[in-house]
Amino acid sequence: RIAYLLQNGVSPWNILAMTFTNKAAAQMRERINKLAGPSALSVWISTYHSFCARVLRMEAGHAGLNKDFTIYDDDDSKKIVEASLKELNYDTGKFKPSVISGMISSAKDKLLDAESYGIHASTTPEPTSFGKVAADVYELYQKKLKEANAVDFGDLLRYVVELLKNNPPVLTKYQERFKYIMIDEYQDTNYAQYVLTKLLAAKYKNICVVGDDDQAIYSWRGADVRNIMEFERDYPKTTVVYLEQNYRSTKNILETAGSLISFNNHRKPKRLWTNRPQGSDVVYSEFRDEFNESRNVAEKIKSMVEAEGKSLSDFAVFYRTNAQSRLFEETLTRYGIPFVVVGSQRFYERAEVKDILGYLKLINNPADSISFKRIINIPSRGIGKVTLTSIQDNAITFGKNLTLYESAKEMVQNGRLPKAEKFIKLVDSMLKEKENMDASEIAKIVIDETGYIQLLEAQNDIESRSRIENIQELVSAIVDFEQNSQIKTLPAFLENIALVSDVDVWDEKKDFVTLITLHLAKGLEFPCVFLTGLEEGLFPVGNSAYSMEELEEERRLCYVGMTRAKEHLFLSGASQRRVYGQLRWCIPSRFVKEAGLKKECCSPIFRDETLIGPEEETAPLSVGNGKTGHFYRGMRIKHPEFGEGKIQDVSGAADDLKVIVQFDAGFWKKLLVKYANLERI
Template identity: 30%
Template sequence: MPGAIPEQVNPEQQRAITHGSGPLLIIAGAGTGKTTVVTERIAHLIMDEHIPSDNILALTFTDKAAGEMQERAEKILPYGYVDLWVMTFHGFGQRLLERHALDIGLSNDFRLLSQTDQWLLIREHLDEFELDYYRPLGNPTKFISTLVKHFSRLKDEDISPEEYVKHAKALGKGKTKKSAEDRAEADRILELAQAYAKYNQLLLDNNALDFGDLILYTLRLLRERPAILKHYQHQFQYVLVDEFQDTNWAQYELIKRLAAPRNNLTVVGDDDQSIYKFRGASVSNILDFKKDFPEAEIIVLTKNYRTRQSILDLAHRFIQENNPDRLEVQVGDLGGLAISKELRAQREGVGEIGVIHVDTQEAEARGVADQIEKIRTSNPERKWDDFCILVRANDHAQTFIAEFERRGFPFTFYAARGLFAKPLVIDVLSYLRLLDNYHESSALYRVLTMPIWGIPHTDIVELTHAAKKKTRSLFEQLDHLDEAHLSDEGRAGVAKLLPLLTAHSKAAQTEPVGEVMLRFLNDSGYLKDLTKDESLATQQQAAVLRQLFKVVETFRRGERPATVRAFLQYIEHVTESGDAGALERDLEAGPETIKIMTVHSAKGLEFPYVFIGHLVEQRFPGQNRPDPIPVPDALVRERLPSGDAHLQEERRLMYVAITRARDGVFFSLAEDYGGTRRKKPSPFMYELKLVQPPVKAEKKLPLPIREYRSSPVQAAEAAVYNAREKHFSFTKLSIYNDCPWKYRYAFVLQIPKRGSQALSYGSSMHATLQNFFLLVKARQDANESLPTLTDLLTIYDRSFIDEWYQSKKQKQEYYQRGKKSLTVWYDQTMARLPNVLKLEQVFNLKIDEFVINGAIDRIDQIGIHERTKKPIVKIVDYKTGKLKDKFEKDDKYQLLIYTLAVRDPNILDGQVKELEYYFLDENEVRSMEPTEKDATATLDWIRTTVAGIQRGDFRATPNEMLCKFCDYREICDYRAI
């Protein structure tokens, strides 16, 4: 039917819509109506060219994009259709494999695994992998996530296990002639290749596929079964691909095969908006399209219907920094017609461009909020959802969130992950942990703090202190309320809680976890309190609860019992895998709010006003974090850019951020983000010419200590703590510097923590060496022969702590590891027996009005000072952790505190010549010589840290790496994972 094309399309769009046969590359810049072009082209082919709807294949990248495209097409088409193949790449692969998997020896009722499911599968079968390099004994699961990502990248590149193993074995040929380094590298690659093969076999054994398999096996199907390939080549007369710049190598290979031999292939994309390299996207695909299809027509859409011209000009000047690795340049280099991607605004008026450059990150958030208020005041018609805050990483959003909360601005933070860190989810999981084990004190502490019980926080502080004092669990302390001097409100709250715990614990033995969760939410009044009004907060909490129950449903679909205990173990493994819990995101649902999200999340969206935050060095552009396990260069199929690939991708990310704005874009940055050094502006701010380059190097000035006012709750806790605690240790000081909030849990609230295999093993080794040297001294004093290796290993057997290991196998591995290390240690030590002066030397070092206490593993005398006759000593501290190449700040402070103690006249009055860490597992030493400058710096560090503790300054400082291994991560609202 003629007349399907609407009158409002521009000439370039009409050319693209009505393009005839042959390949077509549509370069669609930001805001140029590419979705309209794709959907109108589908309608044109069906209505004007009379192509049956099931003979057109349209592929995109997200279910949402595919749904929108299908919905638009349905509105355009005036009548029904047989079957519209509009779907994601993975959806297409799944559809073909469900039809034809049997043709390549696969089951067609396979189970599709998420990335977390992949992690869980490998963890469950970890003992079947012959891993050495990638299975550290102290943390066997450390590299699972890295391996999963590596396997995914291999599939992005269409690399089969057989090809990888063949490559690895080729590297290993002639190993005897290679250097030790080359042999080790060949062994590492072979270990990876065999692990990849084992992983794929596990998938098949468990009737499962991962998302990469959906493309990999579809390619295999089309390669190995020519009749099936011919069938789909005949069926799909036209193939359209949206967001072509986001395809990986395997996906591009798939569409080339399907489109042949007609090559009626239309791809739509923009190389300047390729921002998903971390997902395997290959910008080289769109750059190489003209090489692969020399006859392809190129149509450039440059009429922008979104953004004001001044903003477009700024973005275009900026992105040219990526030349020559841009399509605009490369098409001309191929001898084609010169093209221009400079966008031309179709909306009149000048866009607003502003810079908010202030001293602190708190001032940055205030500046952004002030600007929003200013715009709303000058134009009352502006709604809250006309504003969007874009950040490079989720944790950069926190200061904006805090400022908006302070001012009462309605906002929604669209984080893609972080469900398990939501307070509601932590509450529910803590209650379940308590049902599984009453003596889980950290879980009970969290439950007691829930407002539904009405227990004053001062009562909870008293309970935790009394439990610690009497060496009881927190639950046991609830049977001795008189000792804690609780208020009437506190007693009433405990009386309400205890019967529910009894009833729900009984239910947890027989009922599915979802039913137990509902019992708690209803019986306690938590759900009623949660839904008491129709506020934005209530809607957000309800969404979180829905998503938690989706996690329960996912758990129940697995082949496992649906008990509370099994669910808690599942959640533990999921979080161990690095999965923080998916969060739903629907920008159109709910009341109007300011939107806060990452730039990656904003792709495809637009807002009248955009604020891009934290524009300083090492934040935006983000730091380059290359693949921990890169695909070997010899196997990589994509063409790499000539410039800095990471910086180019970050620049494209900034381009995407700028082009989300319709009327105004503001760039914000500060000099102080909490570290000891002032931050320089992002190099992008110089490229954008929004700040002037410095004339000379900026002098680094120490930052002032910010004023901190504790909350009444924290002040009450601090008062209880400070009144009773006068002593500190290096461990306490180190924990406080890592995160004051963790210090609060450990030493103010004194919440008990679980043991660990690393602690058991370390204590075993320390006790063994202490007892061995005591035996050495005893035999020396008695003029007897020195202890033998058998004596040492006997002491080890007696000292070995067999608690907190995850399995018998792990316990045996640790035991054998210690035995092997001690054997080497014995040979090295007895060949040159040290003159041990002190073992486990306890000290109490008075500094100002407080005391630092501790114990030094070993002090060796290496001489006597000629004049003072004081002993000259070496301090030795044993380590069973990972070998470090150099001293970190904390490492130095620990040994330097020992130095201050040994030098104290009231302790040893010795002269410290050398400080040594002895890494027992590697039997290697790292040493340093202390200086007076070191001693002064250590005293300053101690005083500053103690001052923060005594002020009650227990603010949280979340850090992904530290939070991952924190004993209190399961109950912490501020965790970064």
């Protein structure tokens, strides 16, 4: 569409395209450049957050910010929240910073400022509820951000929406600039992104969005599927085009995924089709336990690499929760199969990388208190908690309102902090020269002047060598950024890495098996996909008390996982799995049946000393009298309240006969047969 607009004389200056990851934005720009040539260079293509960061820097005066503001990541935000909780005398054991931080973030996604959120929280009956605490912390948290000339991810969107709403000339400026607006993955927009889009498109209403309600899987982070479901209501003259041809998956994969998603009621009906071949069958296997499941994955990968010449990068293992990756990591390691875990510790979160970035952030924004506290004693200068407290006290004594850096500088000049003299001198010199230097030059000077690498070299062990390589890789990353960016400044680089997602740092060209959660896998594709852990209670996750909305989102998540596969799709589950140290009997996920799949292969399943084959029931293990009759492991029963299920264990006898039943709704119960009124089916 962008190429078409450019070919028909629309100025690239008037086109805005937004998506959700840097990787997607880069791919979009690459494709547009190929289609439209040099004229595409002036099209504004970015993520929502990058767009907002750029607008805020250009309009900093109107937004009440300094243009060199720092963007705090989740870790930085949690530190500010924790400090705020302690300052307000709240128990951080009871009110965990991560939970309160999440509540504040959710409020910002709904465009609630601290005052509005406080009014909302005041209606809560319990005055010590999490809502009341979050409201108190929110107010102090924002004050601390302002003092540090910093914003978090939620602020980027909220401040731009406020800017456009409260400044009609600024709104008009951007409406006139962006007469043609395009949004990718529109089903993933939250309320703040929805409002921002409506504001920008309000004048010309020339907006094109692409999205799939069947792939709406991010409600837990504020995304609202209603934004795409009700798009025609917001823009009555909308033309809807169904993009139903699939270019990725085989017919068998599409038919299986289509069968599954058809069980969702709240969706726009569509039927995907493809010109690709029928392909191999979609396979579902149930294994004795999670160990057998992981071994099967490893053996299948190894055999396909050896027999079919597949590359390791052709394979991906999907799972519902992060905890499931551990067993696959261990098993693949034993089989000598290289792998990468997407979403594990990010490169920019490693300690040595954050140390150097701390210097760069402070040089960019001397008011950044989080960065100051991180690096004031790195490398060690003998500055501990007592000295840091004196720096903080000096910042506010005698009516002063200094930043921590200004306070330390004043103390150095007064001879009260000689330990920090070299530190202050380095930062001060960089502050004076930063406008005339590229980001990579500043980084190299910081690394040299601090002696960081020399200290690691002196340790001379495997870990220290790895940390040196990471610092060198950071410099390479800065140089790469400068070579691929029109703006090579330090603020531009810091903004870029602040908005990096897990998928952005994943390199699909490296020959590793990819281990990844289903949520992170969205937007990716692989020739061979293993979708694991298909068991009630694990996927769909949770207990039986699903709301219809939650269950439909779980089903959409499974659909997303299935449609990542290009050629081969293997689904699997375990008959028993250890959860929190306890062995749990499992029943296949309802999604298996809804996808029209049956067990094609299955390792024998051992339960205690009993062997149960794929379709086999055991002989009676315990017999009751009268109403109890014969009950045994593997038997299907029906309970008047809980519905149908399968007996997983039997104990006792006669009037004391008990059964453990895994019900089809996804939960299990231990029942006394005498009173349970069970019906055999």
